[in-house]
Amino acid sequence: MPSLTSLQGVNVLVVGGGNAGFSAATAAAEAGAGRVVLIEKAPKEWAGGNSYFTAGAFRTVHHGTKDLLPIVNNVDSDTAKLIDMEPYTTEDFQKDLDRMCSGRSDPALSQLLINESNDTVKWLARNGIRFQLSFNRQAYKVNGRFKFWGGMSLKTDEGGRGLIADHQAAARRLGVEVYYSTPAKRIVTSSSGNVTGVVVEYKGVETLIKTNAVILAAGGFEANPRMRSQYLGPNWDVARVRGTPFNTGEALEFAIRDVGAKQAGNWSGCHSTCWDANAPANSGDRTISNEFTKSGYPLGLMLNNNGARFVDEGVDLRNFTYAKFGRAIHEQPEGVAFQVWDQRTISWLRDEEYRDERVEKIWGATIEELAQKLAQKSGLNAPQQFVETVKEYNEAVYAFQAEKPGQKWDPAVKDGVSTQSSTKKLGLAKSNWALPLDQGPYMAVKVCCGVTFTFGGLAVNPKTTAVISTSNKEVTGLFCVGEMLGGLFYGNYPGGSGLTSGAVFGRRAGTAAAKVAASGVAVDPSSSQLSFSSRL
Known part of the structure; x- marks a missing residue:
């Protein structure tokens, strides 16, 4: 020594x-x-x-795309023409x-x-920090164009x-x-x-x-x-x-x-986010790193261990909810929840967070089958309530669609596609991006709270x-x-x-x-x- x-x-x-x-x-x-x-x-x-x-x-x-392009390394001239990015x-x-x-x-x-x-x-860029436009996390490709959202574009x-x-x-x-x-x-x-x-x-x-x-x-x-x-x-x-x-x-x-x-x-x-329930308890994994994050909830639903929703998954863009939803999960029974999607939105989930190598996925041909598998494999306490919650949610979405058939779903903006109509309202709304969960097979992922910083x-x-x-x-x-x-x-x-x-x-x-x-x-x-x- x-x-x-x-x-x-x-x-x-x-x-x-x-x-x-x-x-x-x-x-x-x-x-x-x-x-x-x-x-x-x-x-x-x-x-x-x-x-x-x-x-x-x-x-x-x-000030928009032209302000950021000089410091990023992943945008060629052809891609630049396809970007929609409002100044922040x-x-x-x-x-x-x-x-x-x-x-x-x-x-x-x-x-x-x-x-x-x-x-x-x-x-930072002058000192050698390599920046990119965050296509994978902060943009959706809608009608052939990359639409950046939530005021954040750099990674x-x-x-x-x-x-x-x-x-x-x-x-x-x-x-x-x-x-x-x-x-x-x-x-x-x-x-x-x-x-x-x-x-x-x-x-x-x-x-x-x-x-x-x-x-x-x-x-x-x-x-x-x-x-x-x-x-x-x-x-x-x-x-x-x-x-x-x-x-x-x-x-x-x-x-x-x-x-x-x-x-x-x-x-x-603290900053606490939706985290893979199978992640290590006392530290992150330096190989998997941020890929334990599970932030696809605006595209689906989150239900707790008793089969009930507990947050408005669409209350705001993900940038403004992920740091507090971990706390909401931690306050649920046993500190866990289930994120659920159907075939309409599974393909929109980010690959680095939801690919097979990074997460345990539970599948069911029907919501009933999914609930039973979650009960058997992942500790869901109330599978019947889980089914009833999804059913009630779907009915509210159908009612909204019937009342506003022209309202378009768009994951890159707060689209107003919700569960709240004049004929049916949920006690806990999904305020944006509310599509029905009715196209199987269905997928669920078990999540917990991950503490990031205090x-x-x-x-x-x-x-x-x-x-x-x-x-x-x-x-x-x-x-x-x-x-x-x-x-x-x-x-x-x-x-x-x-x-x-x-x-x-x-x-x-x-x-x-x-x-x-x-x-x-x-x-x-x-x-x-x-x-x-x-x-x-």
């Missing part, structure tokens, strides 16, 4: 190696910070934090964020997120896996040093309260890294059963973890303990991301980004805005930290070397 003595010569230290951390490190290096070091609690084989497990979606303001304005983004978060998002944070989203994704090449690989390459080019299996343990401050270093651990040995600026980007507490139960509520300790098992909240706790960091945001809220975090100065203490003063030299930044999301969020937030505020934090490092006591970069074997 290498000998770890007190380390000198680090100008900016980034704690956490996901999208936000790498964005911060890149920005600090670009701003001339000098020696930038990024440490990551996880071993190298778990690199990337939760960002690795995403689909790589970035929500950004844009700052007003659109603001309305979506306000609507998803019930108007509680911090105004200063949300304004920066929105106003800097376009420039930030282009900055990274190879999803989260590609995003992290590109971030790592950018860090190498800029001279950022990256060390894995190196968890931060506590923050060290001067007598005046300025940050002077971080104690880290490597193979059981603690050492002090002295630095003028620290950026916390270590994720939330979604992989910590105790903290989930404490903050999210009863039974959340048994929820499935969608991503990395290393986001267990220690950085939040030691920031609150060591510098009196002020807490902010929705500590009882919304509670630390209060910051929005302009710099400097951490605010409980005395409402900035902690000099300490910054916070990514999932640890509190106050942006409440209860829900617009899909794709998490990665955008990590990059927008990571960029700001890196730039601000470089200035703090430059104004501090000069350090000699050659006075110490981080030489242990976990280095990238």
Whole structure:
């Protein structure tokens, strides 16, 4: 084991190696910070934090196809002519964020997120992040044209896996040093309260890294059963973890303990999505990754273990419901549900989520047969109620179709095809995309709740991301980004805005930290070397 003595010569230290951390490190290096070091609690084989497990979606303001084509690598001239993509304005983004978060998002944070989203994704592209138009997740081909929907059009090449690989390459080019299996343990401050270093651990040995600026980007507490139960509520300790098992909240706790960091945001809220019930319980799978997501519910129905519907599957576009429907599933009997489709819509399901290699499918020639198989194989408690629910739903759809025969089904817009007519209304509507389930064979998939990230975090100065203490003063030299930044999301969020937030505020934090490092006591970069074997 290498000998770890007190380390000198680090100008900016980034704690956490996901999208936000790498964005911060890149920005600090670009701003001339000098020696930038990024440490990551996880071993190298778990690199990337939760960002690795995403689909790589970035929500950004844009001016239409021509604005985005220069930064994507998957659109040729012929395909470009077939794309229908409306501009996504700052007003659109603001309305979506306000609507998803019930108007509680911090105004200063949300304004920066929105106003800097376009420039930030282009900055990422200049640093080698490969973007694509998200045809597979955010567009339907309707009448021969690709119709993008939900205000989100960009994703990274190879999803989260590609995003992290590109971030790592950018860090190498800029001279950022990256060390894995190196968890931060506590923050060290001067007598005046300025940050002077971080104690880290490597193979059981603690050492002090002295630095003028620290950026916390270590994720939330979604992989910590105790903290989930404490903050999210009863039974959340048994929820499935969608991503990395290393986001267990220690950085939040030691920031609150060591510098009196002020807490902010929705500590009882989280991003939780529809997740394959056969997925691992305590972490994601780095091979299958985001493909455990099961977001085809707007095309069909979701019924709980007692055979009842419990959400309006068509209340909004998927981008605006998937982060909260996991919670709804978790609140059902045994924390599971069944997604159901017939032959009208099975072909519209995304292959990466629903292909045979990725999911267990239950088939039935009739709804009755499907219900019986679900009872026998998947634990459905009330097969007869399941049948009755589908029957009642179909009757409501038939009534709507009879009343409005000209209403066209279109999965790319909120089409108004519903279960609610003047002659029959369901107590729980399906407000859009309501087609009858009457063309067998039928398919069902069992789902549960997958916790992605938690919304509670630390209060910051929005302009710099400097951490605010409980005395409402900035902690000099300490910054916070990514999932640890509190106050942006409440209860829900617009899909794709998490990665955008990590990059927008990571960029700001890196730039601000470089200035703090430059104004501090000069350090000699050659006075110490981080030489242990976990280095990238």
